[in-house]
Amino acid sequence: MLMAALLAVVGLPAMAAEPGASEWATSESGKVRLISATTAIGDSAQLRLGLHFKLEPGWKIYWRTPGDAGYPPKLDWTGSANLDNPQPHWPAPHRFVLAGLQNYGYAGEVILPLDARAPDASRPVAARLAVDFLACAQICVPQKAELGLDLSTGPAEPSAFAHDIGRFAALVPGDGRRHGLSLDGAEALGSGETSALRLTVSSTEPFTDPDAFVEAEDVAAFGQPRVSLSPDRRRAEFHIPVPAGALLKPLAGAPMSVTVTDGMRAFETRMVPVPGTAAPMAAGEAPGLAGMLLVALLGGLILNLMPCVLPVLSIKVIGVLAHGGGERSHVRASFVASGVGIVASFLALAALAIGLKQAGAAVGWGIQFQQPGFLALMVVLLALFAANLWGMFEIPMPAFLFNRGGGVPHHTVLGHFLSGAFATLLATPCSAPFLGTAIGFALARGPAEIAMIFTALGIGMAVPYLAVAIWPDAALKLPKPGRWMVTVRKVLGLALAGTGVWLLSVLMVQAGIWAALITGGAMAAAVATLGLRHRLPAAARPAVTACVVALAGLALAAPFHGSANGEAGPEAGGAVTWGRFDNQSVARLVSEGKVVFVDVTADWCITCKVNKAAVIERGEVARRLSSPGVVALRADWTRPDESISRYLASFGRYGIPFNAVYGPSAPDGIALAELLSEAEVLAALDRAR
Structure with a gap:
């Protein structure tokens, strides 16, 4: 057993190679090889390769996003000749539970299709691949295989592996149109340790076994979805919790991607969740x-x-x-x-x-x-x-x-x-x-x-x-038109x-x-x-x-x-002295018993300027904003600012002007109307105290 593991780690071949394939590298967990869909390069510079895993029963390898633990296969093409760096495509994953952890990956057999390019079709290709991967059963064993595949010049006849590579390429998620799948909505629920995502997905055919895999830079891991199906099973709602400690930034407004699977069907799309309400939406319902x-x-x-x-x-x-x-x-x-x-x-x-x-x-x-x-x-x-x-x-x-x-x-x-x-x-x-x-x-x-x-x-x-x-x-x-015109x-x-x-x-x-x-x-x-x-x-x-x-x-x-002007500091000289907006400072100021007025504006927003001239910086509103215990913060959206975009999205807003009032009695903020009135602002300041 130890000798077999050592052979796999150094990638020693176990059996002779077939035409269009490297030799197998074997280990206790299974075997891996590099294959080609053609027997030669042909006239085209494009090549279709595949990284072929055959795993022993009970063993698994990981998807590009592994889940709670693990890591995906890492490919190193150093030493290859006449071959640009091939890029892998990932068939839809499966969900595994190992020692209480949610993991995403593959069992049995999988081929990762590889899009490759030979810059010079008149020269042979020498593909040299060092692949590091983690194989897990009851234990996890890091593996390393050294694979080599040579393709000569000449007609590009289909190899014995063309069908298998194509079969797994068909399992790579697309945009959903081929399978009649589409994402209808993505909402962020709760906050902190109670955060979750709610995704709504439609299908032209009834769902059989839907699952969803979410990938986000600012979330370490997502929990297992709870799925609700409509009576006709053509609409699925996924409630995906975020484990405690996994959330690095708020979900609302954070770019992420989702892969939805349903048996042999799958699709992948980018999304930006918006703030949602706690109550789930009934199937097929479009409230209001x-x-x-x-x-x-x-x-x-x-x-x-x-x-x-x-x-x-x-x-x-x-x-x-x-x-x-x-x-x-x-x-x-x-x-x-x-x-x-x-x-x-x-x-x-x-x-x-x-x-x-x-x-x-x-x-x-x-x-x-x-x-x-x-x-x-x-x-x-x-x-x-x-x-x-x-x-x-x-x-x-x-x-x-x-x-x-x-x-x-x-x-x-x-x-x-x-x-x-x-x-x-x-x-x-x-x-x-x-x-x-x-x-x-x-x-x-x-x-x-x-x-x-x-x-x-x-x-x-x-x-x-x-x-x-x-x-x-x-x-x-x-x-009638005349000289007066x-x-x-x-x-x-x-x-x-x-x-x-x-x-x-x-x-x-x-x-x-x-x-x-x-x-x-x-x-x-x-x-x-x-x-x-x-x-x-x-x-x-x-x-x-x-x-x-x-x-x-x-x-x-x-x-x-040109070069943009530096970031503006706090504004002074008007009826109100403004501090620079920082979402984290709002909670701190409120905890100190302060009332906070936030104004999201931009130089190109005319309605913002109307609000400023007619309400915010005149009369009783200006006096209240300058009084002790009230802090005025201004967020400048003249130029793109992702933090301000996320802040607006947390209120379900996607444009400006936007104003909100925070305080001990309103820690989550009171959002005001686009066109302000003095009475509305003063009432919100009183409510927030």
Whole structure:
């Protein structure tokens, strides 16, 4: 027995190799070899190899995430020739209980498919693999095998192992579409030693033996799931506890992945759990969906009245005025097109949110304004829209975005559609009553709910357009277009230019003052160049167009070469002195008997600025926030910050503004409405004491 173990540890061969395979390395636990799906390299640089384990009864090896103990096979390809580092794929694991520990791995026989590449198809491949793995039965024995496989040049005929490698490759979890499996929701329950995950998974076929394996950097291990099935067995709810001491960070907002298995079916996906309620959701139930659709409809409608949408009014007003004295059919078609553009843009945002959520990335309302490149793009578009309203150009160069984008009276259907889309884009840095509630509900659910809620938001924002489409006489009664519109266009162009200046101030925070100066200066020069266009001969106008394009390119490139300003410290000089937000310090301050007011804001969030000017830093609220026993903390989300994203997610929020009040009577925090009122803030401060 000892001799057999020693032979396995040093990887001595036990039997002769077959064509397309290395020799077996044997031990007490079983044997392992390296195999190939082809007998030679062939013309393709791609190779399919496999690491083939045959284990004795009672012995097991580990998956890439082993569970409570153990470690996965470790592969070292040092010494190989004409072979890039092959990457293993992991068939769906099984759950084992060994000495009271939950472990994930394989028993019997398993092949780990390996995707490999031969850089030079004219040279043979020499695969040399040192594999370290842990095999366990009643005891665990570390193993090491030295394997070698040579593949010659020539036609790549299927080997005797092609079918076996393909059979185990089919057991590697995909995205679930092939097996009709999908993740509908991931929620974090409880806190500390009572933390757990609740996953909801749907299936087109009845479940037979479902299981779930969760992997997360900040959780040492997960317990065995408790599974509840719907009456038709097509919906499974997994309650997965976190053992005491295994949780390193809060579950809510933490990126992780899950592998769900059901017999021979399996799928794998990324997820970011959101805060959940303790009560489980009944099978097939979507609590409050109908009511939440109405909330989303109202949120989208109110979004038209929020300050961030005011710059878009220049485009809206010009579009409406252009219809004065026009034909009813043209009015109806143009406003329907604008409404469809808004709804389509919200659907595009929904698709983006679904994709980011499935990939495990942070999602939120308006987070694109955290990206300097996006800010520069908006500055460029706003500057060109303003120049168009000022009459500096009417056609050629930006015809697709401007003549067709709502900048001139002679709109096309596509132009109205694009103006609606642009209105949506500029509306995203704003929040509104009902909007945050609807967004939070959607992003805590599955793709279907996200699509429905975002569609309702789009319809709500499009209601004014659709109303004019239904009653076109409202636009037809306006004065006919005339010289007076030139003055209106100039005034509204100034509104767009002002919006661009505001975005430059945000860009300065994110990418530095030089990036903002270069972007702003380049677009100012571009607008000035467009102003000279009509004074030049026709032959010189292509050069003007080229100059404007070059300046716009410079404006877009500047943020990528800038450097962000340092992190802001505590703010002073206003009506309230702010400390820097730190989630851990909140609990400490509350334990000291303090009341804590948290303000999550960003330079690009206009609703945040309205709250600050109208409520937070004036009158009785400012006096209370500056009084003894009250601490004001500000979290700046101008740039991406994962800790702030997780904090928002812990309240089921995915956008800002967000404000919360903590205190001895409210240690978990009182979340306030998006649009603050003095009475609400003062009442929360009193309740938290």
